[in-house]
Amino acid sequence: MLPLPERRFITAALRTETVGGILLLAAAVVALIWANVWPHAYETVSDYTIGPSTPLHLDLSLETWANDGLLTIFFFVAGIELKREFVAGELRSPSAAALPVVAALCGVALPAIVYAVANSGPGGHPAGWAIPTATDIAFALGVLAVVSSHLPSALRAFLLTLAVVDDLIAILIIAVFYSSGIKFWALGLSLAGLVLFWFLHRRGVHGWYLFVPLALVIWALMHESGVHATVSGVAMGLILRCHTEGDEKESPGEHIEHLVRPLSAGFAVPVFALFAAGVVVSGPTLREVFTQAAPLGIVLGLLVGKTVGIFGGTWLAARFTRAELNPQLKWADMFAVSTLAGIGFTVSLLISELAFPDDPALADRSKTAVLVGSLLCAVTATVLLKLRNRHYRQLFEDENRDSDGDGIPDVYQQTG
Known part of the structure; x- marks a missing residue:
């Protein structure tokens, strides 16, 4: 076991978007190398079954455990973030929330339309319409954190709010369109577990030894019901109280998020990427990404x-409603961050699995398209953000230049 100072340092690092994004990228690179150099070993490990053979059918492959189990932790944190935004963040104020909410809705609708148009002809696969609709907040904020040194803080706030709303829409899409064969007895018991979770939480009951087993039961029942199990994670995150009461320094939701985020960023999401991003990449495969309807629609x-x-969506909302762009931001900033939001890694890979469950080859081509499209967005956004960062750095230097060394910036001594 690591000494306490090192443990604290690692957990603190895992709470930063940059580290989480790097781990996610590293896991994806390892998956690609593993799947292309030792494909048989990769498939064997991914298909290895583990878990109890119970009435709830929990004898699952490692890949399924990563998709349905570990990713639930990621969505649990997303649920807490969403709740916090509703009670204390940008989404609390309708006027402040208008732009990112409209942007998120348009940022889901138009990619789906683009995909549908690309797959409207013979040989198209319309079932994958939701794959390009998601934004990967870990990757996007990680890129922004690496590139930004002088960009306005309002840009990060806008992207975070946009991504939270985007996550909510993605969760609804998964729950409504990618759930099948609903077993209402299991769904009812899972909902009853959520009610008990809410009741105990609101009564001020504490103790991980009570809530963790209850959360596992809720997850298992949701998984058995046919509704995607990650929905249970979001539901539990939304249940947590995210405002302080009495002499509390932080709310229970914020405290739990602080504890769980390192597990999500440092283990759950990278392991998911390890099992989801392992697709065989070759010349013919890359050609198919730009020549076949489904992968081309995703890119x-x-x-x-x-x-x-x-x-x-942002421009239309600012033009035709009372919503206004933050004074710190310019439209060039918005275009750059809009491109950055096209990084749709984690949730897009998950939906690729859900959209084509009976066609593994098409699911793999869709995953390749997600990787290619996300990479193109990341590179394009990095170039645009660097240009904007250079612009703001020049403004900062001009405002703080002191040529005569008298301690007063020159801008305050100019006349005329």
């Missing part, structure tokens, strides 16, 4: 649909 949806949808 265009992420690169074009997301960018135009978010930027256009």
Whole structure:
């Protein structure tokens, strides 16, 4: 076991978007190398079954445990973030929430339309319409954190609020469109477990030894019900109280998020990426990404649909409603961050699995398209953000230049 100072340092690092994004990228790179150099070993490990053979059918492959189990932790944290935004963040104020909410809605609708148009002809696969609709907040904020040194803080706030709303829409899409064969007895018991979770939490009951087993039961029942198990994570995150009461220094939701985020960023999401991003990449595979309807629709949806949808939705809301762009931001900043939101890694990979459960080859091509589209968005956004960062750095230097060394910036001594 690591000494306490090192443990604290690692957990603190895992709470930063940059570290989480790097781990996610590293896991994806390892998965690609493993799947292409030792494909048989990768498939064997992914398909290895573990778990009890109970009436709840928990004898699952490692890949399924990663998709349905570990990713629930990621969505649990997303649920807490969403709740916090509603009670104490940008989404609390309708006027402040208008722009990112409209941007998120348009940033989901247009990629779906772009994909649908690309797959409207013979040989198309319309079931994958939701794949390019998601934004990966870990990757997007990680890129922004690496590139930004002088960019306005309002840009990060806008992206975070946009991504939280985007996560909510993605969760609803998964629950409504990618759940099948609903077993109402299991769903009812899972909902009853959520009610008990809420009751105990509101009564001020504490103790991980009570809530963790209850959460596992809720998850298992949700998984058995046919509704995607990650929905249970979001529901439990939304239940947590995210405002302080009495002499509390932080709310229970914030405290639990502080504890769970390192597990999500440092283990759950990278392991998911390890099992989800392992696709065979070759010349013919990359050609198929740009020549076949489904993968091409995904790339265009992420690169074009997301960018135009978010930027256009923001402009329309600012132009025709009372919503206003933050004075710190310019439209060039918004275009750059709209491109950045096209990084649709984690949730897009998950939906690729859900959209084509009976066609593994098509699911793999869709995953390759997600990787290609996300990479194109990341590179394009990095270039645009660096240009904007250079602009703001020049403004900062001009405002703080002191040529005569008298301690007063020159800008305050100019006349005329």
